[in-house]
Amino acid sequence: MLRATAALLTLALCPAVPLGAQDDFDQQVRSIISAYAIAAANAADPVNSEQALYAGAIPGMLRKLDPHSVFFDPEQFEQLKRMETSTSKGFGSVVSILPGRVIVLQTLPGTPSQKAGLSPGVEILTINGYIIGQLDTEQLPQLLEQSRQRQARLDVRRPGIPSLLHFTMTPEEMQSPSVDRAFFVGEGIG
Structure with a gap:
């Protein structure tokens, strides 16, 4: 595994090396492989070569070459x-x-929760018959995740309204833009 990974790493990096510097580069790669082999042979515990490369050598090299990579x-x-x-x-x-x-806390515009009439401040008491107050901290996130996959019936309490409100909602695909806000810092900037 180590030799195959080292060979692939060498092949991946070779095109980036100018032809005149190829011999020097090859020697540096051999030195790295030799140092790894010595460290692995003398380690107290078995060495996972994949872990050593993926968690150590490659990230370390990238930090030195380009800290933003x-x-x-x-x-x-x-x-x-x-x-x-x-x-x-x-x-x-x-x-x-x-x-x-x-x-x-918030309902997003045009979503099933807004269309149904949910609003900030509403407390959800039951989801599909499961009483929220009876669920522990592990069960509650699981129930919320499961309820997003199919139609859900909610019993809620809205502040200022004595009776419970009932909503049935069908989940929809949600748009989640990677950038939700943009603005100009100044004229010609941004």
């Missing part, structure tokens, strides 16, 4: 790709989760 190992890169391509479903509410309580 970020390295993603294969698992992190797959997660990033999923985040960029995935869509999320929901009701368009921003909520505050407290022990045994869920309070609506």
Whole structure:
């Protein structure tokens, strides 16, 4: 695994090296591989070469070459790709989760929660028959996540209204822009 990873790293970096400096570069790569082999052979515990490269050598090299670059190992890169391509479903509410309580802080324009009539300050008492006050801190986020996948019936208490209100909402795909606000700092800037 180490030799294959080192060979791939060498091949990936070779095009960036001018032809005249190739011999020097090859020697530097051999020195790195040799140092790694010595350290791995003398380590008290078995060395995970993938971990050493992905968590140590490559990020360390990038910090030195360009402190603004970020390295993603294969698992992190797959997660990033999923985040960029995935869509999320929901009701368009921003909520505050407290022990045994869920309070609506904001409803986003045009979302199911706004269309249904939820408003800031509303306390959600039940979701699909599950009483919020009876759920522990692990069950509550799970219930909220599950309820975003299918139609949900909410019983809520609105401040100033004595009776409970009932809402049935169907989740929709939510738009989540990576930049939600933009402005000019000054004329010609921004």
